[in-house]
Amino acid sequence: xxxxxxxxxxxxxxxxxxxxxxxxxxxxxxxxxxxxxxxxxxxxxxxxxxxxxxxxxxxxxxxxxxxxxxxxxxxxxxxxxxxxxxxxxxxxxxxxxxxxxxxxxxxxxxxxxxxxxxxxxxxxxxxxxxxxxxx
Numbered sequence: 001x002x003x004x005x006x007x008x009x010x011x012x013x014x015x016x017x018x019x020x021x022x023x024x025x026x027x028x029x030x031x032x033x034x035x036x037x038x039x040x041x042x043x044x045x046x047x048x049x050x051x052x053x054x055x056x057x058x059x060x061x062x063x064x065x066x067x068x069x070x071x072x073x074x075x076x077x078x079x080x081x082x083x084x085x086x087x088x089x090x091x092x093x094x095x096x097x098x099x100x101x102x103x104x105x106x107x108x109x110x111x112x113x114x115x116x117x118x119x120x121x122x123x124x125x126x127x128x129x130x131x132x133x134x135x
Contacts, residue, residue, distance in 0.1 A: 032085040038093035054095030068092030073108040
């Protein structure tokens with residue numbers, strides 16, 4: 001009986017891991033491809049494996065402690081201020097594929113907005129870090 005329960009637990013955990021991996025599927029909005037995740041070791045490994053495929057990488061955390069932040073609302077605006085994409089990043093890591101150009105990235109967490117300029121150039125990677133004050 002113990003062996004049967006162990007196998008049931010193993011299968012349940014494997015199914016849960018498969019569900020997590022499915023959530024890490026790239027999404028596309030208005031030509032912007034993005035991948036978000038990084039909650040838990042499995043997702044962190046999956047994000048690390050995909051890292052080289054995404055030239056723009058965003059990381060969300062808390063000042064001082066470095067504690068990761070999730071459920072961050074992202075708005076990407078072009079040079080003219082038009083919205084290119086808007087979505088919620090469920091994980092603390094968000095990787096993007098954007099056409100070359102100048103953008104503004106607005107990251108909002110619980111009503112607190114942080115904004116950074118972003119210049120995307122061909123064959124160049126960019127990393128932006130967004131740090132919120134501790135709550």
